[in-house]
Amino acid sequence: xxxxxxxxxxxxxxxxxxxxxxxxxxxxxxxxxxxxxxxxxxxxxxxxxxxxxxxxxxxxxxxxxxxxxxxxxxxxxxxxxxxxxxxxxxxxxxxxxxxxxxxxxxxxxxxxxxxxxxxxxxxxxxxxxxxxxxxxxxxxxxxxxxxxxxxxxxxxxxxxxxxxxxxxxxxxxxxxxxxxxxxxxxxxxxxxxxxxxxxxxxxxxxxxxxxxxxxxxxxxxxxxxxxxxxxxxxxxxxxxxxxxxxxxxxxxxxxxxxxxxxxxxxxxxxxxxxxxxxxxxxxxxxxxxxxxxxxxxxxxxxxxxxxxxxxxxxxxxxxxxxxxxxxxxxxxxxxxxxxxxxxxxxxxxxxxxxxxxxxxxxxxxxxxxxxxxxxxxxxxxxxxxxxxxxxxxxxxxxxxxxxxxxxxxxxxxxxxxxxxxxxxxxxxxxxxxxxxxxxxxxxxxxxxxxxxxxxxxxxxxxxxxxxxxxx
Numbered sequence: 001x002x003x004x005x006x007x008x009x010x011x012x013x014x015x016x017x018x019x020x021x022x023x024x025x026x027x028x029x030x031x032x033x034x035x036x037x038x039x040x041x042x043x044x045x046x047x048x049x050x051x052x053x054x055x056x057x058x059x060x061x062x063x064x065x066x067x068x069x070x071x072x073x074x075x076x077x078x079x080x081x082x083x084x085x086x087x088x089x090x091x092x093x094x095x096x097x098x099x100x101x102x103x104x105x106x107x108x109x110x111x112x113x114x115x116x117x118x119x120x121x122x123x124x125x126x127x128x129x130x131x132x133x134x135x136x137x138x139x140x141x142x143x144x145x146x147x148x149x150x151x152x153x154x155x156x157x158x159x160x161x162x163x164x165x166x167x168x169x170x171x172x173x174x175x176x177x178x179x180x181x182x183x184x185x186x187x188x189x190x191x192x193x194x195x196x197x198x199x200x201x202x203x204x205x206x207x208x209x210x211x212x213x214x215x216x217x218x219x220x221x222x223x224x225x226x227x228x229x230x231x232x233x234x235x236x237x238x239x240x241x242x243x244x245x246x247x248x249x250x251x252x253x254x255x256x257x258x259x260x261x262x263x264x265x266x267x268x269x270x271x272x273x274x275x276x277x278x279x280x281x282x283x284x285x286x287x288x289x290x291x292x293x294x295x296x297x298x299x300x301x302x303x304x305x306x307x308x309x310x311x312x313x314x315x316x317x318x319x320x321x322x323x324x325x326x327x328x329x330x331x332x333x334x335x336x337x338x339x340x341x342x343x344x345x346x347x348x349x350x351x352x353x354x355x356x357x358x359x360x361x362x363x364x365x366x367x368x369x370x371x372x373x374x375x376x377x378x379x380x381x382x383x384x385x386x387x388x389x390x391x392x393x394x395x396x397x398x399x400x401x402x403x404x405x406x407x408x409x410x411x412x413x414x415x416x417x418x419x420x421x422x423x424x425x426x427x428x429x430x431x432x433x434x435x436x437x438x439x440x441x442x443x444x445x446x447x448x449x450x451x452x453x454x455x456x457x458x459x460x461x462x463x464x465x466x467x468x469x470x471x
Contacts, residue, residue: 020186021179028178032171039167043160044135048121051089051137051153058084059141059151066143073148074102085153093141094150101149109134109154123154133157196225200232212240260291315357315443322354322361322393326386329365337373337382344369346384352393354464356444364440367433368397368460376401376457388466392446395462404452412450413438 058080065076074093081091092103092110100112108123125132136154140147196216203216215236216229267284270276326348337344354361372382380400387394404412411417416431441448444464452458 014187016190017183017187020190021183024179024182025175028175032175036164036167036171040164043164044122044157047135047155047157047160048137050086051135051155052139054085054089055137055139055151055153059139062141063143073143077151078102086155088155090154092152092154094152096147096149098150103152106154109136110152114138114150114152133161196229200229207236212236212243257295260295263291264288315360317355317357320354320356320358320361322352323348323350323386325358325361326352326365326384326395329362329369330384333366333369333373336370340373340376341378342373342376343381344384345381347386348384349387352386352388352466354393354466356464357440360440360443364437364462365395367437371433372397372399372401372458375399389463391466393464393466395464396459397461398457398459400457403454403456404450404458405454409450409452413448 058077061080061084062073062076065071065080066073077093085091090104090106090110092105093101094114095101098114100110103110105112107125109125121136123134123136125134134154134156136152138150138152141149141151200216203214206214215233264287267287271281271284326346330344330346330348334344369382369384376382376399382400383396383398385394385396385398408417413434415435417434438448441462441464446462446464449461449463450458451461
């Protein structure tokens with residue numbers, strides 16, 4: 001039971017409703033207290049003002065009649081009191097010494113003797129079964145600007161207190177009703193507001209490594225919850241893309257390593273079966289050596305990409321004579337191109353300077369030229385154009401090779417992706433060269449672009465910022 005209650009109160013919507021009710025209780029208590037206090041003071045002040053007005057009017061009328069025809073002051077006072085003062089109001093007149101001359105003696109309200117400065121506003125009488133409050137007003141009576149005594153008017157607040165008690169009753173019964181309605185409404189609003197969170201939770205539980213395609217549906221993308229759902233959906237899209245990429249990467253890497261390992265194992269087992277000729281041994285060792293070179297090259301490229309993903313690959317930038325670097329790479333690659341009867345033409349602008357990593361930029365050019373040579377038919381040609389343009393160095397490598405289809409161009413920089421899968425292993429490719437090229441261009445804050453058509457060739461264009469250290 002306790003566990004179920006704990007689980008119930010652990011829900012956000014329940015906690016929100018609970019705190020909402022507590023705050024509402026405090027607000028209602030404060031508001032009702034202020035309301036009752038204000039109403040009580042208003043009623044008391046209103047009665048006091050009425051008595052004050054009546055007392056002053058009575059004294060004015062008496063003074064006016066005294067000036068006109070004289071006569072006994074107390075007699076005229078009694079007549080005016082009966083005519084002007086409201087029913088239920090007690091009146092009393094005291095001489096200058098504070099002694100009661102006229103009126104009913106009512107304990108503290110109109111006692112036999114009062115002090116000349118006595119002017120209590122609110123008096124509470126006790127001992128009559130219940131407390132009774134009276135509003136009392138004392139006004140100085142004057143004749144020819146001389147004080148002749150004090151007129152005191154008093155009125156019981158029994159009716160007003162009854163009204164205030166009814167108000168308290170209404171407030172007391174109104175608070176629970178208000179809390180009931182407010183808590184129901186608050187819980188409903190909290191449920192509606194947090195319903196998308198439950199949807200997010202259910203969708204998250206349905207997502208696994210084998211199913212990343214589920215998405216959260218947002219009914220309103222303009223509010224905070226909708227924006228949160230959009231953000232989570234974007235995150236799921238990136239996770240699905242990254243997971244698919246890593247899954248493909250792992251699969252391709254395993255496939256790439258499995259083949260050379262199988263070749264090495266086959267040759268080793270063949271040589272262990274029995275005696276063979278020196279020629280056969282040498283042939284097997286050459287095959288094993290070639291495959292280990294391939295695996296070493298593949299592992300080196302994988303290590304480079306892994307370090308680049310974690311931003312741990314060291315980059316040693318310096319001011320370079322880029323013109324000289326391009327010319328050296330072209331000279332080295334021309335020998336490989338001649339073996340395939342491929343012609344390399346180049347146009348390299350002189351005086352090109354660049355701040356970058358020499359080994360990386362050399363690898364960038366070698367990878368692109370190597371790809372161009374691999375996928376260009378004999379008698380074909382490769383053209384290299386390098387020049388400065390808009391404070392950038394533009395490198396354009398164009399070949400007359402097999403070309404790349406529009407569909408495949410979207411994946412050309414993905415790891416282990418090959419355009420001509422049937423020729424990749426024979427040509428020694430691992431499918432990582434263009435991924436490395438893209439990373440090298442990125443770390444040099446450049447751009448690499450591709451234009452290609454099937455059987456028409458490909459053109460790789462690279463833009464690198466032309467600057468020096470300190471610029």
